[in-house]
Amino acid sequence: MATKSYAGVNVDVTEDGYLTDPTQWNKDIAAEIAKEEGIDLTDKHFEVIDFLRAENDKGTQLTIRMVGKSGITDIKGLYTLFPAGPLKKSSRIAGIAKPTSCV
Amino acid sequence: MKKLVILGAGTGGTIMANKLRKVLDRSEWEITIVDQHQTHYYQPGFLFIPFGIYNKHDVIKPKADFIPAGVKLIYKGIDKVDPENNKVLLDGGQILQYDFLIIATGTRTVPEETPGLKDKLWYNKIFDFYTVDGAVALREFFRAWEGGDLVMAIAELPFKCPVAPLEFVFLADAYFTEIGIRDKVNIKFVTPLPGAFTKPSSSKMLGELMVEKNIEVIPEFYIESVDNDKQVLKSYDEIEIPFDVLTIVPVNMGSEMVERSGMGDDLGFIPTDKFTLRSEKHENIFVLGDAANIPTSKAGSVVHFAADVVFENILSAMEGRELKAKFDGHSNCYIETGFGKGSIIDFNYDTEPLAGTYPLPGIGPFGLLQNTKMNHYGKVLFRWIYWHILLKGKEMPIENEMTMAGKKL
Numbered sequence: 001m002a003t004k005s006y007a008g009v010n011v012d013v014t015e016d017g018y019l020t021d022p023t024q025w026n027k028d029i030a031a032e033i034a035k036e037e038g039i040d041l042t043d044k045h046f047e048v049i050d051f052l053r054a055e056n057d058k059g060t061q062l063t064i065r066m067v068g069k070s071g072i073t074d075i076k077g078l079y080t081l082f083p084a085g086p087l088k089k090s091s092r093i094a095g096i097a098k099p100t101s102c103v
Numbered sequence: 104m105k106k107l108v109i110l111g112a113g114t115g116g117t118i119m120a121n122k123l124r125k126v127l128d129r130s131e132w133e134i135t136i137v138d139q140h141q142t143h144y145y146q147p148g149f150l151f152i153p154f155g156i157y158n159k160h161d162v163i164k165p166k167a168d169f170i171p172a173g174v175k176l177i178y179k180g181i182d183k184v185d186p187e188n189n190k191v192l193l194d195g196g197q198i199l200q201y202d203f204l205i206i207a208t209g210t211r212t213v214p215e216e217t218p219g220l221k222d223k224l225w226y227n228k229i230f231d232f233y234t235v236d237g238a239v240a241l242r243e244f245f246r247a248w249e250g251g252d253l254v255m256a257i258a259e260l261p262f263k264c265p266v267a268p269l270e271f272v273f274l275a276d277a278y279f280t281e282i283g284i285r286d287k288v289n290i291k292f293v294t295p296l297p298g299a300f301t302k303p304s305s306s307k308m309l310g311e312l313m314v315e316k317n318i319e320v321i322p323e324f325y326i327e328s329v330d331n332d333k334q335v336l337k338s339y340d341e342i343e344i345p346f347d348v349l350t351i352v353p354v355n356m357g358s359e360m361v362e363r364s365g366m367g368d369d370l371g372f373i374p375t376d377k378f379t380l381r382s383e384k385h386e387n388i389f390v391l392g393d394a395a396n397i398p399t400s401k402a403g404s405v406v407h408f409a410a411d412v413v414f415e416n417i418l419s420a421m422e423g424r425e426l427k428a429k430f431d432g433h434s435n436c437y438i439e440t441g442f443g444k445g446s447i448i449d450f451n452y453d454t455e456p457l458a459g460t461y462p463l464p465g466i467g468p469f470g471l472l473q474n475t476k477m478n479h480y481g482k483v484l485f486r487w488i489y490w491h492i493l494l495k496g497k498e499m500p501i502e503n504e505m506t507m508a509g510k511k512l
Contacts, residue, residue: 061398064325065259069369076327079339085323100301 006032018091018098022053025095034093037082041093045081047072049094056096062087063099104133105421108191108201110181110360112138114146114494115207115392115406117169121496122414124171134173135199137191139180141166144235145489146263147403147482150270150439152238153230153350154278159239161486169494181208183364186385203387203417206373208358210263210393210401216354217258219329229329229349232271233263244348245278250287251347256336257294258326259354261370263393263401266448268292268352269299269309270439276316277441290318293336293344295325305448305456308472312440355401357394372396377452378429380413387420389413399432399452407493408433411503433505437482445478447471451505459511471510 004013007028012020017033019025030049034041041049051070055062064087068075082089087099107123109116120136127134148162170176180194184204191199212233214221220229230244231237255272272292279285292299292313298306299313299320313320327339335343356362357371366373366384374383375395382388391413392406399405408430415428432452439445447469448456459471469478492499 061396063260063369066369075325075339084340 014098016092016098019095020097022056022095025053029095030093033095037089037093039082039089039093044073045090045093048078048081048090052090052094053096056094062091105131105202106200107132107134107203107205107417108199109134109136109205109207110138110184110191111207111209111358111394112136112166112170112176113143113207113209113392114403115209115394115410116205117143117166117494118407118410118496119205119207119391119413120174121169121171121494122410123417124173125496126418129173133175135175135177136170137177137179137181137193137199138166139178139194141178143169143494145486146233147489148486149232149235149238150267150274152235153232153241153245153271154274155242155245156274159235162235164490171495181358181360183360184366184388186364186366186382186388189387201387203389203421204385205389205391205413205417206361206382206394207391207406208360208394210355210357210372211359212353213356214351214353216356217326217328217351219331220258220351220353222329222331224329224331224334224349228334228347229351231351231353232267233352241350248348250279250284252289252291252345254291254293254336254344254346254349255351256324256326256344256349257296257352260295261401262352262355264436265300265400265402266436266438268294268350271350272318273312273316273441274439276318280442290316291321291344291346292318293321293324293326295323297322302448302450302455305472308446309438312474316441361394368396377432379416379426380409380430381416381420381426389417389420397430397432400434400436402434402436403489403493404435405433407499408435408503410496431504433503437478437485439479439482440474443479444474444476445480445482446474447478447481449505449510454505454507457510459509 002013003010011024031041067078078086091099109119116136124134142163143166145162148157151157182192182194184191189201226240230241255268272290279288299309300306324338327337335345337343357367361367361371373390373395375390375397377397380389382390393401412428412430416426419426435449437445437447450456469481
């Protein structure tokens with residue numbers, strides 16, 4: 001585990017750069033992580049992020065399909081917002097764990 | 104008379120009917136099992152049909168042969184469950200009351216979820232091998248095929264038997280080598296996962312095998328649609344993969360009955376306690392196998408291990424005792440790797456597949472995460488074990504909880 005400074009706050013991150021404690025997250029941190037991913041956050045991005053954080057709190061296993069059915073955006077839209085690996089990128093920016101897929 | 108109803112007479116439902124009929128007093132408990140189909144399919148065998156190793160008759164038997172005397176078997180579609188009133192509604196209006204319910208209605212493939220998949224190329228140049236019809240149609244196609252781009256693609260997670268698409272490309276490599284046209288066949292493996300498999304240790308072993316066998320892995324590809332005219336797979340980020348023949352794992356969803364009952368998640372799988380295997384919402388409903396949303400493989404081995412837990416816990420629940428048995432997510436997969444060899448991986452919720460040996464008294468040990476002939480024979484033997492021991496709920500020489508014996512840390 002490592003510590004990284006975003007928006008003047010020290011947060012704990014994994015090797016892949018995911019926050020280990022979602023409560024350390026705030027919107028400024030999100031904006032800086034997004035910059036590393038080459039994304040400028042809009043309100044639409046934050047709607048997705050809020051959805052992911054809320055579902056994550058409930059212990060839901062997050063999937064791209066689920067975001068596509070959330071009513072916020074469809075899957076195509078999700079790829080436009082967070083190009084190449086949308087669930088991983090959006091999860092990292094949302095300050096939650098890296099999505100894992102169960103088989 | 105108290106009533107136990109089992110929905111689904113596949114691997115899980117059949118095992119439960121056999122195990123429970125032996126212990127539940129016949130004067131006290133009536134057991135009914137419902138399934139719309141009369142044929143039991145040995146699903147692990149579907150994989151071998153496209154390559155002419157098995158034919159249709161090797162994988163089917165009548166369901167009735169496996170349901171014990173003293174269990175009422177009803178061949179009917181299930182309309183829905185009314186869990187608030189402990190009722191199951193069958194097609195045609197019949198109503199079954201229950202005291203306890205086991206849902207083992209499995210998962211199904213839904214090609215309609217992917218635009219362009221079930222279109223004019225379906226069973227012409229696009230095939231699944233998760234149905235006996237798809238496997239047989241692909242066999243016919245391969246007989247006449249002279250080579251080109253063979254694309255194996257996975258539409259969505261989770262899906263049944265996560266190693267099957269890997270086995271498919273390994274067997275395809277062997278098959279086309281044996282018939283002398285491997286140099287004319289490009290095999291591509293297209294997956295939404297970041298690599299060949301999800302678990303890092305096995306992903307590495309399997310990834311190396313892919314390289315050795317000259318199979319191209321295209322990871323993180325999330326299929327949006329299939330263009331039938333251009334014969335390409337399209338992803339959401341607008342990458343196209345051309346194919347001459349496409350074998351697909353369509354989107355997997357739970358039974359439509361689950362959706363109609365309002366009991367499923369967005370893919371129709373039932374929220375289930377991953378340890379006790381009881382429905383999260385209803386105390387007198389247990390969910391066994393692929394129908395549950397538990398985070399482990401959708402596979403017969405998991406059903407078989409989980410059946411022991413459902414068995415113990417439903418008996419406890421019937422007697423009003425605490426549920427003590429806890430499922431550990433144990434999964435055990437044979438992986439056919441072609442040319443008469445195979446590999447085995449063994450894992451659970453917490454433990455990644457490890458290298459070493461798998462102890463199986465009398466037959467094993469088998470090599471874990473290794474590519475050996477012994478492992479292949481294990482898979483071949485398993486079909487006999489499945490029909491004669493496993494479905495009948497007889498004791499197997501394997502513990503349901505994963506063992507660390509033989510594993511190398």
